[in-house]
Amino acid sequence: MSRIAYVNGRYVPHMEARVHIEDRGYQFADGVYEVIAVVGGRLVDGEPHLDRLERSLTELDMAMPMARRPLRVVLAETMRRNSVHDGMIYLQITRGAARRDHAFPRGVRPALVVTARRATMPPDPDAIPGAKVITAPDIRWRRCDIKSVSLLPNVLAKQQAIESGAYETWMVDDDGHITEGSSTNAWILARDGCVVTRPLDNAILGGITRQTLIRLAHGAGVDVVERAFSVDEAKAAREAFMTSTTNLLRPVTQIDDAVIGNGEPGETSRRLLGLYLAYARGETESCD
Ligand SMILES: Cc1ncc(COP(=O)(O)O)c(C=O)c1O
Known part of the structure; x- marks a missing residue:
């Protein structure tokens, strides 16, 4: 066709x-x-x-x-x-x-x-594989909140990931905090058990998947804290994952050389993906 x-x-x-x-x-x-x-x-x-x-x-x-x-x-x-x-x-x-x-x-x-x-939907939460991300300086402008077609730094960041055998690059600001991925928002399950993602500001795009997942997580009794987190904290996290319209939720099992958790997609990541999939399929509430 x-x-x-x-x-x-x-x-x-x-x-x-x-x-x-x-x-x-x-x-x-x-x-x-x-x-x-x-x-x-x-x-x-x-x-x-x-x-x-x-x-x-x-x-x-x-x-x-x-x-x-x-x-x-x-x-x-x-x-x-x-x-x-x-x-x-x-x-x-x-x-x-x-x-x-x-x-x-x-x-x-x-x-x-x-x-x-x-496009085909991602595999079910129990079968989804983990992805590797690398980190690199965030060289973008100061209005990343605008979904502009000016994506050259994002293109370069994604290419760097591919050439390193990784799936995505998480970009890092001047304070050592992760901003977001080249086309995804970044999340961790911190050591204290809270799901953490960077708060909205001009350094990141306000992902719609991010916004919906925060709401779904709260509804399911999962604490989400919006605060900046460092590369070191991410590498020591219990779990990590990324979200976007095209990836929905993709578990991260390696950041640079650091293996996250036991190297397998974590329980919380898979649970949140399950919640999101049910929502996207219209099983839990109308979403269009
Ligand atoms: C830089 C960036 N951050 C985050 C996202 C995730 O946004 P959404 O969940 O709305 O797809 C995207 C999506 O393309 C993006 O390009």
Whole structure:
């Protein structure tokens, strides 16, 4: 089946989908994006993702290219045309095409692109393998809270992980605290038994999976503390894991050369993944 993309008001074959060479996303990374999981034909946390999209746009003084209701129709139609039952939706908005000049152009229509693709859900919590992460200095800008398409430092961090035989890089700020992964939020089960993740600030993206998991964990009586943690604390943690729309929850069993716990995905990580999967499948509450 050939894939279909939505580009500025038209559904076109993926192979033929084009934006202009002077699109500001291409020239300046002047745009934002979202990735939303599709499980069982429904968006997971569609509204929180669109809330974050609106916030990212506002921070860059850009307007939503269309109201939320028609946008949701475009998302649903892109899913339908690509027969995506389980997978993800990618949505990107740039400031549009204009003669190259750093300052914002006036009167230019933002460019909206939506694609969808199939993906399989992760294995069940009892079978999920552990992942290795490495640590590296966080060389990004000071507005990581904006989900901008300017991802070059993240790309370099992920590539460094791959070249080291690892799955992800956890980035480290000037104080020795872990900020987040190249495309994931970072978590540990600290020695005192609390699940810990960094508080929201400009140094990390406010992950929607992170937000939902905090709520689900509290509901299940699992304490989550939002505080910064150091590389040393992470290496000595009982468990570690990462979260994102595409990974859901992935246990971490090695950080650099340090083995976490007994080297197997921990009980709390697997329990939280189970809670999240049940939520994403719509078994515990409606989530779209
Ligand atoms: C830098 C970064 N942090 C965290 C996340 C996780 O966010 P979410 O759970 O909304 O996918 C992502 C997702 O792409 C990311 O790029």
